[in-house]
Amino acid sequence: MGGKKPGFGKQLGDLHRWNAWITVILAVTGLLLAWDVVRGWLNGEARNPIKQLHIALGVLSAVLIVLYTPLMRRHLKQIRQRPRQKGNLAFVLVLLVGWFLSGIVLWQLRLFPPVWANAALLVHDLLTWVAVPYLVFHSVTRIRWMKQPERRAIKTAPAASPESSDPDRRRPYEEPAPWINRRQFLKWSIGAVIAVTAAPPFFRWLAKAGSGFTSTRDVMGTDANPNMMLPDPVPLPDSVNVIGGGAQGYFRPYTVTRFPKFDSNSWSFTVNGLVDNPGKWNWEQFLALSRAVQVSDFHCVTGWSVYKNTWEGIPLSALLQQAGVKPNARFVKFYSGDGVYTDAISLEQAGMKDVMVAVLHDGNPIHRDYGGPVRLIVPAMYAYKSVKWLERIELVEEEHIGYWEVRGYDNDAWIKA
CATH class of the missing domain: 1.20.950 (Fumarate Reductase Cytochrome B subunit)
Structure with missing residues (x-):
């Protein structure tokens, strides 16, 4: 059955x-x-x-x-x-x-x-x-x-005798409920x-x-920025007058470790690996490098976007040209200042004109929570390729699988047009 x-x-x-x-x-x-x-x-x-x-x-x-x-x-x-x-x-x-x-x-x-x-x-x-x-x-x-159900207090009068002529004596009464x-x-x-x-x-x-907001300074305040990286006065030569009207949207700060802290006395930026002219700069030397300005959208693989960001920084192609890439180099590997996160793109992808090592966002220093003092920007790819707190670039021959790619993310990070 x-x-x-x-x-x-x-x-x-x-x-x-x-x-x-x-x-x-x-x-x-x-x-x-x-x-x-x-x-x-x-x-x-x-x-x-x-x-x-x-x-x-x-x-x-x-x-x-x-x-x-x-x-x-x-x-x-x-x-x-x-x-x-x-x-x-x-x-x-x-x-x-x-x-x-x-x-x-x-x-x-x-x-x-x-x-x-x-x-x-x-x-x-x-x-x-x-x-x-x-x-x-x-x-x-x-x-x-x-x-x-709430129990109501109900009080009933003594039963009236059949002979009683008072109608109020013959029916119960209720005490009003609260x-x-x-x-x-x-x-x-x-x-x-x-x-x-x-x-x-x-x-x-x-x-x-x-x-939305037009700068990280508006959201966090300059006093809250733990970078401690900027000399006085702050050099903002190109993007003070924001091109494109300022960012539309808001960033969601993510990190795979704790948010790092930086100090200009100890911070440095390095380009090495398969290059003819390895380079290392302290903070003031890095700020003195020639910079360009671009406006681009920023898309995170979790779904959010910030549109029309004005980034100012050094084009990655210019840094690689200055370093002199050796013929056997095929990939560009990026190291985050958190000591954990890495990622990489091909040498051909690194040559795209809008790939940038950024130091300013909408005319302001990039807040630590959003990847400053220096971060990579790869507008054509999802943001896990745009390494935050960038401190080192290495030219390598073998393909490097990045932090999130090892954990299931697609190495092909192109954004749908």
């Missing part, structure tokens, strides 16, 4: 429970991936598995939506007289579908133009900021002990706590996402 088919109520209940747990784990893994501070604590080995788990759970959540679809008509019929439940169902479905669609774009962002990924990330973040507090509130207020019961009080208290906790960071995120 075959097993008994689960009833409609059990099917709905199972789907609801599975969706609830998946949403919780999605929220936790998503926040771990997106929260700047937490990303700095996690090393590369931890972040990629978290990302893959997040993607897998997103796909599983979509499967649950598909399984719910045949039950939707009957479910809507069941709750047709319950407007709150209908509203909650509509909200959750919009949330899940929005998360899923924007997640697909972020997951497969190489198939879409960067503007699609940027919009998808904005939608994904917005839904998360709105949904997580709501889902916490929804879950806590539906715990079984919270759903028990204007708010325990369940309502707890629900609104929980809601207020969640709102107070979530609202400030949400509005800070919304302000940054909506307005």
